[in-house]
Amino acid sequence: xxxxxxxxxxxxxxxxxxxxxxxxxxxxxxxxxxxxxxxxxxxxxxxxxxxxxxxxxxxxxxxxxxxxxxxxxxxxxxxxxxxxxxxxxxxxxxxxxxxxxxxxxxxxxxxxxxxxxxxxxxxxxxxxxxxxxxxxxxxxxxxxxxxxxxxxxxxxxxxxxxxxxxxxxxxxxxxxxxxxxxxxxxxxxxxxxxxxxxxxxxxxxxxxxxxxxxxxxxxxxxxxxxxxxxxxxxxxxxxxxxxxxxxxxxxxxxxxxxxxxxxxxxxxxxxxxxxxxxxxxxxxxxxxxxxxxxx
Numbered sequence: 001x002x003x004x005x006x007x008x009x010x011x012x013x014x015x016x017x018x019x020x021x022x023x024x025x026x027x028x029x030x031x032x033x034x035x036x037x038x039x040x041x042x043x044x045x046x047x048x049x050x051x052x053x054x055x056x057x058x059x060x061x062x063x064x065x066x067x068x069x070x071x072x073x074x075x076x077x078x079x080x081x082x083x084x085x086x087x088x089x090x091x092x093x094x095x096x097x098x099x100x101x102x103x104x105x106x107x108x109x110x111x112x113x114x115x116x117x118x119x120x121x122x123x124x125x126x127x128x129x130x131x132x133x134x135x136x137x138x139x140x141x142x143x144x145x146x147x148x149x150x151x152x153x154x155x156x157x158x159x160x161x162x163x164x165x166x167x168x169x170x171x172x173x174x175x176x177x178x179x180x181x182x183x184x185x186x187x188x189x190x191x192x193x194x195x196x197x198x199x200x201x202x203x204x205x206x207x208x209x210x211x212x213x214x215x216x217x218x219x220x221x222x223x224x225x226x227x228x229x230x231x232x233x234x235x236x237x238x239x240x241x242x243x244x245x246x247x248x249x250x251x252x253x254x255x256x257x258x259x260x261x262x263x264x265x266x267x268x269x270x271x272x273x274x275x276x277x278x279x280x281x282x283x284x285x286x287x288x289x290x291x292x293x294x295x
Contacts, residue, residue, distance in 0.1 A: 001029075001030045001031075001068060001069075001070050002030070002031050002032075002033050002061065002065075002068055002069045002070065003020070003030060003031070003032050003033065003070050003071075003072040003259075004033045004035060004058055004061070004062070004069055004070065004071050004072060004085075005017075005032065005033065005034050005035065005072050005074045005075070006035050006036075006055065006058065006071075006074070006075050006078035006079070006082075006085060007035075007036060007037075007074075007075040007077070007078050008034035008035055008036045008041065008052070008074070009036040009038055009041050010075070010246065011187065011246030011247060012074040012075055012243065012244055012245070012246045012248075013034060013036070013074055013075075014246075014249065015074070015244055015245075015246060015247065015248045015249035016032070016034075016072055016074040016244065017032060017034060017047070017050060018249045018252070018287075018290070019244075019248075019249060019252065019257050019258060019259055020032040020049075020050065020259055021047050021048070021050070022252060022257065022290075023257055023259040023260055023263075024257070024260050024263075024265045024266065024267060024268065025260075025263060025265060026048070028263065030049065030259075031049045031050070031051060032049060032050045032051070032072070033051050033053060033058055033061065033069075034046070034050060034051065034052050034053065035053050035054060035055045035057070035058035036052075036054070036055065037054065037055050039054065042054055055082075059082065059084055059085070062084050062085065062088055063084065066088060069088060070088075070092065070095070071085055071088055071089040071092075071095050072095070072258070073089075073094075073095045073221065073222055073223070073242060073243040073244060073258070074243055074244055075243060076097050076101070076241060076242050076243045077102075079097055080097070080099065080102060093217065093220050093221065094170060094220060094221035094222070094262060095221055095222075095242070096217065096221075096242075097242045098217065098218075101218065101240070101242060104152035104239075105125055105127065105129070105151075105152040105153075107240060108122050108123070108125035108152065108154065108237075109125055109127065110215065111211065111237060111240070112125065114210055114211060114213075114214035114215060115207055115210045115211065115237075118203070118206050118207050118210055119199075119202075119203035119206055119207070119235060120203050120204070120206070120207045120227060120235045120236065120237055121234060121235065121236050121237065122236070122237045123154040123155050123157055123236050123237070124154065124155040125152065125153070125154045125155075126153040126154070128151070128153055129149070129150060129151065130147070130148075130149050130151075131147065131148045131149075131151050131153065132145075132146075132147050133145065133146050133147070133148065157228060157230055157236050158230050158231060159228045159229075159230070160228075160229050160230055160231045161180055161228065161229040162180065162181050162182070162183060162226070162227070162228050162229075163178055163179065163180050163181065163194075163200050163226070163227040163228070163229070163235075164178075164179055164181050164188065164191075164224060164225075164226055164227075164245050164247070165177065165178040165179075165200070165201075165204040165224060165225050165226075165227060166178075166222075166223075166224045166244065166245055166248045166251050166256060167204070167208055167219075167222070167223055167224060167225065168222055168256060168258070168261050169208060169212065169219050169220055169221060169222075169223070170220075170221060170222065170261045170262065174205055174208050174209065174212075174219075175256070176196065176201045176204050176205050176208075177193075177248075177251040177254055177256050178193075178194040178198065178200045178201040178204055179191045179192060179193050179194055179250070179251075180192050180194060180200075182280075187246065187247070187283075188246070188247045188283050189282065189283060190280050190281065190282055190283070191247070191250065191280070191281060191283060191286075192277070192278060192279055192280045192281065193250075193251075193253070193254065193271070193275075193276075193277045193278070193279075194277065194278070195277050195278065199235075200227065200229075200235065203235055204225065204227070207225070207237070208225070218240065218242065221242070222243075222244055222258045222261065223240065223241060223242045223243065223244075224240075224241055224243070224244065224245040224248065225237065225238075225239065225240050225241075226238040226239045226240075244258060247283055249287070249290070250283065250286045250287075252267070252270065252290065253269070253270040253271045253273070253275050253286070253290075254269060254270075254271050255267045255268065255269040255270075255271075273289070274289055275289055
C-alpha cells in the first residue's frame with residue numbers, strides 16, 4: 001500500500017514519517033509517499049520506503065492506481081482542497097472527513113449538543129455569520145466600528161493551561177494520549193505527558209465517547225482535540241481535527257503509532273527510557289531522545 005501524506009514539509013509530515021520509520025512491522029511492503037508543493041522538498045534525502053515527491057505526481061498516482069493508495073491523516077485541509085484526495089480518503093472511515101468539519105461554528109454547536117453534561121465544556125458559540133461590531137460606549141461616527149464575515153464567535157475563556165490530546169479510536173474504546181503544552185510561534189515548544197488517570201485524560205475519554213455515541217464518524221480513527229483550562233479549573237474545547245497533531249510523534253514513547261493501529265498490531269511503549277510523565281520537556285529534546293533510546 002502507498003500511504004500518501006500531503007503538505008508533507010510541515011511538522012505533521014515529520015511526525016508521519018517518523019511514525020512510519022518506527023512502525024512495528026517495518027517489512028510490511030508499504031511505502032510512504034510524502035508530497036509537498038515546494039520543489040526543493042523532493043530533493044531532500046529520505047529513509048527506507050519513503051518517497052519525496054510533488055503534489056502533482058501524488059495526484060497522478062491516485063488517478064492511475066487508486067486501489068494501491070491510502071491517504072494518511074496528516075493534513076485534513078489538503079483533502080478538502082483536492083477532490084481526488086478527498087474522495088480517496090472518503091472510502092476509509094478511519095481517515096474520512098466531511099465538509100462540515102471545517103465549519104467551526106457548526107462543529108461547536110454540534111459538539112455542544114451531543115456532549116452536554118460532559119466535564120469538557122464547549123464555549124458558548126453565537127450563531128452569527130455576518131457580524132457588525134461597534135463599541136458599547138459613547139463613540140463618534142464610525143470610530144471603532146467594523147464588520148466581520150464568515151466568522152465563528154465564541155465566549156472568551158481565560159487560559160491558565162493548554163492541552164493537546166491525541167486519540168486512537170480505531171477499536172471499541174479510545175486510547176487517550178494527553179499532554180500539556182506551552183506554545184511559542186504557534187507550535188508546541190514545551191510539553192509534559194499527562195497520565196492516563198489524570199483529570200484531563202479522563203475528561204477527554206468521556207468527551208470522545210459521547211461523540212462516538214451520537215456522531216460515529218468524527219470520533220473514528222486517529223484524531224486530536226485541543227483543550228484549554230481556565231483559572232477556576234474548568235476545561236473547554238477549542239478544536240477538533242481528524243488527523244494527527246503536528247507534534248504527535250512524541251507519543252511514540254507511550255505506545256501510539258497510527259500505522260500500527262491501522263495494521264492491528266501493538267506499538268512498543270518507550271516511556272521510562274529517559275522520559276517520564278509529569279515532567280516538562282522541549283519538543284526537540286524528545287525528538288533527540290527517540291534516537292538515543294530506540295529499541
